Amino acid sequence: MLRKETSEELIQLEKQNQSKRIKRIKESKNHFDLNPYGVNFFNIWVKFPKKMFFIFISAILYNIAVATFLAKAATIATGLSALVQTITFSVSKTAPYFAYIYFLFNLPLVIFFWKKNARLFMVLTTYWLIWQMCFQSLLLIPQVSNVFDKIAIFYVNWQTPGKGEYGDIQNSLRTLIPWEAYGNYLNHYSSWWNLIKDQDAFMKQFNLSSAEYLSLLRFYDVLSRGYTNPTWPIIIYAVIGAICGGSAGGLAWKNSASTAGGDFIVYYLSRVKQKSVGSMSMIIAFCFASFSIFVISTLELSGVVSRGPGGKPLNHGAILLRVLCSVCYIFIYSAFLELIFPKYKKIKIEIYTKEPEKIIKHFKDIKYWHGYNISHVTGGYTVTETTVIETTALFLEQNSIKNEVWVAEPNAWITITRVHNIHGHFDTSKID
Structure with missing residues (x-):
């Protein structure tokens, strides 16, 4: 004779069945096809040539943002690049190889998230890293790097102050000195100052007139007595760099890639939590930036990086402004990212x-x-x-x-x- 279940047993059976149904629903929701397009590092050129083109453009635009604007403002990096910056900042000789170090730091993330994020995203983002390294390699060529170094919104010796026989004279384009955040003009242009006392040789090398030579000589005297380096360009460079960087990041995300680093984490969390890429990117950026701001500010304020002939002069006001601009950079970058790629809106x-x-x-x-x-x-x-x-x-x-x-x-x-x-x-x- 079959025993009838009690009401308590029926309740328990219903609870078990309900938990099984919930589990099946969760499993169906969490199912994610990593590679629906069947892409790899070779066939992606054939399957998605348009995306590959825009990834290349994004990498170039991002590098221009860094090399032309953010580097000049000496803003503190965010994301995984914040860890790389602490190395290049502590050991200045590694600075030209930033992209290579950044690529090495990204390799563990590529391996870890290879089976967690969409394959198309991972392949395209890896190519983005490769394009970035290629562009960085071009910057190692002196003729190319000099072009980017000369691009500026402000030149400290555009007009040399002071009155004299020639008055205020605009300097030659060949001897213009772009503004830099640390104002270390005596060290960076030491080859000029070593030769400037020899008027004939200096004028011949730069093809200057007597007036232009005397104007530059006067500016050298100003530097020698102590030049107050302006800090307002930090704001302009940081804003322009954030707009360019945010546009490059948005372009990459819109074409199924990213700027790597913390974006591997951003992609995974935004997909799992169904949160916007911009908001998740902001959170991750602040986490990394907090570490970088602490380390770099400590190194500067303690005088570690200002020691030696090639050290960076200490400027408390500039440090504070760079930190504030770095925070503003995160907001502007995230806003542009959300504007261009509102993924979960x-x-x-x-x-x-x-x-x-x-x-x-x-x-x-x-x-x-x-x-x-x-x-x-x-x-x-x-x-x-x-x-x-x-x-x-x-x-x-x-x-x-x-x-x-x-x-x-x-x-x-x-x-x-x-x-x-x-x-x-x-x-x-x-x-x-």
Whole structure:
């Protein structure tokens, strides 16, 4: 004779079944196809040539942002590059090889996240690192690096101060000295100052007029007596560098890659937590930047990096401004990243149509991946009934959804509004 289950046993059985159902749902949600396109380091050139091109452009733009603007402002690095900067800052001879050290630091992350992040993302980001190293190699050529060194928004000797026989004279373009954050002009241009006392030799080498020579000589006297280096260019360089860097990062993310480093962590967490790339990037950047700010500020304030003939002069005001600009850089970079690549931003799409059956049939044919509601409204002017199909989707999906709707019903009218908060799991498979 079969024993009937008690009410307590039935409750326990129901709890077990419910836990199994929840587990199956979680497993289905966590399922993530790492390589739906079947890409590797070789066939990606054939499958995604456009993405490869934009990754190359992104790497170049990012390096220009660093070499031309951020390096001149001496901003404190964020992300994984913050760890690299502590090395290049402590051992100045390693500074020209920043990209190579950065690549080595990224290798463990590439290996660790190879089976956690999308393969397309990992392959393209690795290529981004390679392009960055190639560009850095070009900067090791003196003729190329001199071009980037000369690009500036402010030259300290554009006009040499002081009155004399020639008055205030603009210096020759060949002898203009770009502003630098530490103001170490006596050391960096020591070859000039060693020769400047020999007027004939100096004028012949730089093809200067007597007035231009005397103007530069006067500026050398100003440096020798003590030159107050302006700090306002730090702000300008940091802002321009943040805009260029954020644009480069957004371009990389928009083409299924990133600027590497902490972005490997950002990609994984943003996918798992379904948080925006910009906000996650900001959090990771602040974590790394806090460490870098502490180490570099300590090295500078303790006088470690100012010792020796090639040391960096100590300027308390400049250190504080560089720290503040580094924090501003994170906000600007993240804002541009979010503007260009709003990955998990949600929108509500409302489709107004007289022929809803066509759109619904098409949604079923394409296996539309989001839920949708159907309601009927009456027009106030025509007093005719219109069907409204409402669905919530991702911002990056809106163009494809609009195109699918118009394929089924060309006369449909579509409105799109932003959704600020959604709680619970949301299907992001089409963009992951």
